[in-house]
Amino acid sequence: MKLRLPRPTSVFTGIVMICLYLPIIAVVVYSLDKSADLIGWTGFTTHWYSVAFHDPEVRRDLLTSLEVASASTVISLTIAVCAGLWTRGASPRARRIFDGLTYSRIVLPEIVFALGLLILFSKLHIGYGVWAIVAGHVVFNSAYATIIIQARLASLSSTLEEAAADLGANRWRVFRRITFPLLVPAVLVAALLAISFSFDDVIVSQFLGGTSAEPISVLLLGMIRLHVTPEVNAIGTALMLITLVSFSTAGLITVLRPTGAGHLLALGRRAAE
Amino acid sequence: MSEAPAIAGDPVAARTASAEPAVRLVGLYRSYGDVRAVDGIDVEIADGEFFSMIGPSGCGKTTTLRMIAGLVEPSAGRIEVHGRDVTALRPHRRPVNTVFQQYALFPHLNVFENVAFGLRERRTPRAELATRVAEMLDLVEMTGREANRPTQLSGGQQQRVALARSLVLRPEVLLLDEPLGALDLKLRKQLQLQLKRIQQEVGITFVYVTHDQEEAFFMSDRVAIMRDGRIEQLGTPQRVYETPVTEFVAEFVGASNRFPARIVDVLGGDAYEAEADGIGRFRCQGVPRLVRDQSACAIVRPEAISVAPVTADRCGVTATVVDLAYLGHEISCLLEMPSGDQLSMSLRQQREPMEVGRSCGLSWRLDDIWLLARDDAGAQAAV
Secondary structure, three states, X not given: OOOOOOOHHHHHHHHHHHHHHXXXXXXXXXXXXXXXXOOOOOOEXXXXXXXXXXXXXXXXXXXXXXXXHHHHHHHHHHHHHHHXXXXXXXXXXXXXXXXXHHHHHHHOXXXXXXHHHHHHHHHOOOOOOHHHHHHHHHHHHXXXXXXXXXXXXXXXXXXXXXXXXXXXXXXXXXXXXXXXHHHHHHHHHHHHHHHHHHHHOOHHHXXXXXXXXXXXXXXXXXXXXXXXXXXXXXXXXXXXXXXXXXXXXXXXXXXXXXXXXXXXXXXXXXXXX | OOOOOOOXXXXXXXXXXXXXXXXXXEEEEEEEOOEXXXXXXXXXXXXXXXXXXXXXXXXXXXXXXXXXXXXXXXXXXXXXXXXXXXXXXXXXXXXEEEEOOOOOOOOOOOHHHHHHHHHHHOOOOHHHHHHHXXXXXXXXXXXXXXXXXXXXXXXXXXXXXXXXXXXXXXXXXXXXXXXXXOOOHXXXXXXXXXXXXXXXXXXXXXXXXXXXXXXXXXXXXXXXXXXXXXXXXXXXXXXXXXXXXXXHHHXXXXXXXXXXXXXXXXXXXXXXXXXXXXXXXXXXXXXXXXXXXXXXXXXXXXXXXXXXXXXXXXXXXXXXEEEEEEOOOOEEEEXXXXXXXEEEEEEOOOOOOOOOOOEEEEEEEHHHOEEEEOXXXXXXXXX
C-alpha cells in the first residue's frame, strides 16, 4: 500500500488549528493539574475549582456578570423585536439608514464606543457601575439581536399574519398569537448569543464598571496581571463551558425550529409514507 | 355526513333582512403608482351563489378578492356585504373569511387549534368551541386528525383544514384565492367536487378566484372573465361559453375557430347575415350592435364541427387533414382550408378513418356560429 502524503492545504490547516487550540487546551489541562507551577503534569485534581468556587470575590463578580448579562439581554431583545417589526414596514430609504446604524454598532471598535460612553456618562453625571456596563453591552448586543430577529422575520410568510387578521385577530393579537410564537426560536438564539457576549466582554466592562461593578471577566484580567494561578485556569475553563453550552443550545434550536423535535419526527414519518 | 350548520351569517339579521346581494362592489379601483391593477369594477354577487372570477395573470382578480377581504385598501370605490358598507373596516372586523392559495395554516398549532383560532379570538365558550370544530372537521372529512401538525398533512388535507378554519366562523361570504393551485390534477378534481358539495350544503356565498377556466365552470353559478382590471363578461358558464361578447372571452373560455367575416345584413334580434371566405354566406346569431359592412369575426367551436354534408341549416368547407392528436377522451384534428387558413376539429370517437392528407367535407350547424366584433389583440391576450 502506497503511503500518500497529506495535501499541503491539510497540513497548513492542521498547524493553524493546533496553534489556535493549544492555548485553550492548556488552560483546561492546567486547571486540573495539582501543581501551581505551570511546568509539568503532577496529577489530577479539582482543588482549584473548589478554590474558585469558595472565593468570595469570584462569587460576587460572577453574580455581577449574571446581572449584567440578563439585563443587557432583555433590553437588547426588546429593542431587536421592535426594530425588526418596524423595519418590515419601513420605506427602503429608512431601512437603509437603520441598517447602517445597526451594522455600525458591530463594526465600530469596542474601545471607541466604550471611551465615548465613558466621556458621555461623565458629562451627564451618570455614575459608573452595573447599569453603565449594561448600557455599553446593549450597544452591541442589540445590533446582533436585531440582525437575527430581522432574518427570522424575513423568512416568515406575511400570509400567516394576513390569515390571522382575516380570522378576527387585531394587530396586537396577531403579534401575540402568531408572530411572536414563531419568533421565539430566533429570540432564544439571540438571547444566548447576547449572554455569551456579555460574559466575555472586557473592554466596556472595564471602562464603565467604575469602582463598584466588576464582572468576572475584569476580575480574571486583574488576576492574570498579578500571578497566573490555576484558579484562573479553573475560572477560565468554567466560563468557556458556559459559552460553549450557550452556543451549542443556540445551534440546536436553529436546526430544530419551529416546532422542535416534533418537526424532525414529522419529516421522518412523511418520508416513510 | 354531519348536518349542515345553521344558515351562515353573523349577525343573522343581515341575511334574513332583505334580498340584498351578498357582495356589492361599486366603482372599485386600485392603482399601484401608474399601474391600474383594478380599473373600475361594478358587480353584485347574489346570496348563496358560487361566483368565480377568472382571467390571465395580472388581470386584477386576486387584488379584487383581497380588497373584499380588507387586506388591500381600494384607491376608490365601495364594498358592501349584505348592504353594509365595509370599505373602511379592517380585515378582522369584516364578516368575510379567506382561504389562501398557500393554505397559511399556522405551523406552531395543531389542526384543532388552527380550526379553533377564530373562535378563540371571539372568546367562544369551550363546549361550543369543541362542538363547532368537530362539526367542521367532519364536514371536510378530517375527523381524527385534530392532534396533527400542518407539516404532517398532505396538500389536499391542509387545504381542507384551511377551509374548515374559515367556515367554522360562519362568514357571510367565503373568499377563495386559487385554493387548489398547488395540487395535482386528480386531487384538484376531487376537491372541486368537495368544495361544490360543501358550498351547497352550507349555503354560504363563495367568491372564487382561479386562472383555470374548467375549474371555474365546473363549480360556479356565474363567472366573471376579467382582463386588465375590468370585467369583460359576467354570466353563467353556458352563456359565457356559447355567447362570448369579445374575442378575448371566446379564446379564454375555450378553443375556437375564428373566421374573418363581413356583415352583409342586419336582421334584427341579434341575428345577422354574414359572409366569410371559403364558407360563403350564412345567417347566424351574434353580439348586439354590429353594423352593415363591419369587419367581424365568426367563431365556431371545434366540437361543433363534424364530417357531414352541407344542408339547409348547416354550412361548411372542404379541408385537408394536416395533423391528428389522440388525447384520450377526444381526437383533435387540424385541417387546412383551400384559403390556407387552419381549422381545428375535435371528435369524440373516430367514426370515419381520419388520416393526414385526407380531404374531408366538413360542416356545422348555423346555430353553432357566433358573430363578434373583431379584436385581434384581445384574442392574442387570452391565449
